[in-house]
Amino acid sequence: MNPLDNLLPRLATRAIRRYLVGADQRWVFEPPPQGWMPPRLERTSLYLHVPFCRNCCPYCPYNRIPYDPALVEPYTQAAIAEVDWWADTIGPAEIKSVYIGGGTPTLALDSIARVLRRVRERFRLTGDICIETNPADVDNETVQQLHAAGVALVSLGVQSFHPRHLAVLGRSYSPTVAEQALALLAESGFASINADLMFALPGQTASDLTADLARAAQLGANQLTTYPLFTFPYTSVGKYLRLTAVRMPDLRTRRAHYRAIGRWCAQHGFERVSVWGFKRDGVPRYSSVTRDGYIGIGPGAGSHLPDGFVLNTFDLNSWIDAARAGRMAVALRMAFAGQMSGWWWLYWRLYDTRIPLDDLDAVLGQDAPKARLWLRAVEQIGLAVRQRGHIELTEPGAFWLHLAQNHFALNYVNTLWTQARREPWPRAVSI
Template identity: 40%
Template sequence: MNLLKKLIRRLIVGKEQEFAFKKVQIDTFCIPNIKKSSMYIHVPFCKSMCPYCPYNRVQYDEKLIAGYFNALSEEIDLYSKKLGKIEISSIYIGGGTPTNAIDELIVIIEKIKDKFYVEGDIAIETTVEDATNETLLKLKLAGINMISIGIQSFNEKYLRILGRNYSGKDIENAIENTKKHEFDNVNIDIMFAFPGQTDEEILDDIKRAKQTNADQITTYPLFTFPYSTIGTYLKIKKLKMPDFIDRKSFYYLIYDYFKTHNYKTVSVWSFKKSNTEKKYSSVTRDYYIGLGAGAASRIGKMFYFNTFSISEYNNRLLNEKKLPVSVNMSITDKLSKIYWFYWKLYETRFSEHDFNSIADRKMKFIVKIFYCLKLIKKQEGIYKMTKRGAFWIHFFQNHFMLEYINKVWSIMKNNKYPEKIKF
C-alpha cells in the first residue's frame, strides 16, 4: 500500500514538488489582495462530545464562549482591514456544534454582513438536539438558508456506540421540524461501515432517511482517526472494521438504492432529490477565508491553518492584535490544478470545456485511464464518474487524503506552531 501511495503521488504531484506546511512568521505574513472569496467559520464548542469526531472541538463551557467570539470578531476586523469590503460568495459554519452558541454566532454573522458583501448561500451544521423551533427561527432570520443535521443512524445500537442519547423517533421529529422552516436545502448525515453492521441495517437506515423527505442525504463510512476517542476504543476492544470487499458492497448498496429512487449524485458521499435546486456542500470551494481556531484558508497561492489552540487563538487576536495563522503551504500552479481536479472528481462531474481549459498532460492521461477502466464516462460535454469510479474516489479519499489530514491535525492538536509538517 505504501508503494502504491508513493507511485500515485509521484504521478499526480511529481518528484520535484515539496509537499509541506511550514511555520508562519506572522510579522512578515502577507495576505494577497483578492476581490472575492468564500468563508468558513469554525465554532469548536460541543455540549455532547461524539467519540468518532476528529475535528478541533472542546467541551462547551460558558466561560470560554465570550472570549472566543470576541477573538472571532477581531479576526473579522483584521481581514476587513487587509482586504477591504470584498465579496463573500458563500459562508459555511461548522464545528463543533455551531448552534450550541447560537446567539453569539448570529452577532458574528451580522458583523460579516457589515464588513463584507455577502452574496451567496449561508450553510450551517447542527444536531438533533439543537433542531428546536427557537433555534431554527433564529437561523432563518439571520439569513441562513441551508442546514445539515448530523443524525448518523436511526439504529439505537449504533447511536449508543456513537455516544448519541436520542432515538430514531427524535430524529424524525427534528427533521420534520426543520423542514417546516423552509430552508433551501435540508441535508442529513448517515454513517455506515460500523463494526459488525449488516446490509439489512444499512438499507433500513437509508430507507428511513428517504422517508423523512430530507432534500439531501450524505452517507459516509465511520472514520477512525487514531487520535479520536473511537479510534482508541476500537483499538482497545480489538473490534474489526469492515474490509475492502465489504465497504465496496456497502457503497454499491447505498449508491444503487438512491439511483433507483431518482436521486442525483452530487458528490461521492451525497445524494440529492432531483427536484431540489441547491446542493449542500461543506468542502468544494475554490478559495475561502477560514475564521476560528484550527480553520484553514486558501487565498491566492497560499493554503494555511490557524492555530488549533483556543487559548492561543484568543491570545494572538485579543492581546497581540495579529492573525492566528500557524502554518502555511505555498500552492504552485500545478498543485492548484490538482486541487481543482480532485474536487471535481469528488463532485462526480465536470464539464469537458472546463477540464480542457485547465488540464495538463498528466491530468488528460489520468482521465484516459479512467475512461479505459470505466471509472468515468462522457455525455453531452460532461464527464461523469460511474458507480465504480465514485467508489474508487471514495477509496482514494479514505486511504490517501485522510492520512494527510490525520497527520496535520494530529500534529497541530499538540503543537500551537509546528516548525514543519512534511508529507
C-alpha cells in the first residue's frame, strides 16, 4: 500500500480520537504481556463463535472455514476447555446473555448444546440465548434442538427473497427454502424472530427491498435487521465484482434504500431499535453487537473486558491446541486507557440511535462534558433531537453518523483481521 493512500482520513481519524479519548490511549493490539490474566468479573455476557460454513460466501468478512464433520468434535472439546479456562480465570460470573454466531452455528447444534451445558455448570446463566441460523439448515429437528438448548431469540440469515440477489451473494438456497425456514421458526414459540436482509446489493431496487421486508413480516418475522454489503479488502468481493461485471450501488442509491427501509418500517408498525434494526409487537430485542462486556469462546472470538479488548487466535488448529492444553487462546490485546471504555459505550449507544443522557456522567466520568458538547453539536446540525432524558438520532442522523462510524470501524476491523488471519499469533497491529 502506498503510505500516502488515505493519508487525510487517517490523520483526521487520529486527531478526532486523540481529542475524544486522549493521548494516553494506544491504538495497538499486541500479544498480552507476560503474566497478564483477565480480571475477576461479577457479571458479563458470552459470545460463542462456530467457524464452520457449508457455503463460503465471497463477500463474507467473518472467521470461517469449510464445514468438515471431523473437525466438530475437536472444536467442541476445545470450546468446553475454553469455558473452563474463563471460569477458572474470571470466576463463576453471572452471564447476562449468550450470543452464538459464526460461521454457521446450525451446523453444530449438538456441539453447542454441550458447550452451553458447561457454561451452565461453570457460570450463573441468567440471560437469553440468541443464535444465528441459516435457511438451508432449518427443519423440525433444528427447532427441537434449539428449544432443548434453551435458545430464546433466533435470527435467520435470509439476505433476500429474490433469486438473482441470492445468486449475486453466492448463496446456495432458493427463496422458497428461506420462506419455509422463516415460517417454521415464526410458528415455533421463540421469543423473537429476526430476519437479516441485505440492501445496496448490485442491481437491487428499492422496491425489491421493500418487497423483501414485506415478505419477511408476512412470514412472521417480528424483527428486521437490514445491512449493506460490506466490502473488506481481504474478502474476495473485489475480485467477485470484477468477475461478474457488476458494481456496488453508489452512495445515492444506498441512501435511497436506507430511506425506503425506514419509511416502510414506520408504516408497518416496526419501531427503530438500532441504525439497521427494527422490531414490532414489543418482543425482546435480538442484538449481536451492543453488549457492554463479554467473553469470547472460539477461534477469532473477541472479548470486551473492563481493562481492554482481547482477540483469540483466528487459526482453528492453534486455538484447539491452546484451549485443550488449558492455555490462554488470546493472541492480541488492546489495553484501555482513560475513559476508553466509556467512549466505547457511547459508540454503541449511537448504534442504538438513542443515548441515555442520565448515564453519561457515570459512564464517561471526566470526559462526560466533552461528550455532551459533541452531542449538542450533533443536535444543532439536525442529526439528533432531544427527548426526555435521552437524545435520539433522526433518520438522516442514523444514516450519516453510522456511515462515519462504519468508515472507522471497518477500517479498524479490516486492519486487525487481515493480520489475524495471516498468522496465528501476530505481533503488534496498529489500528
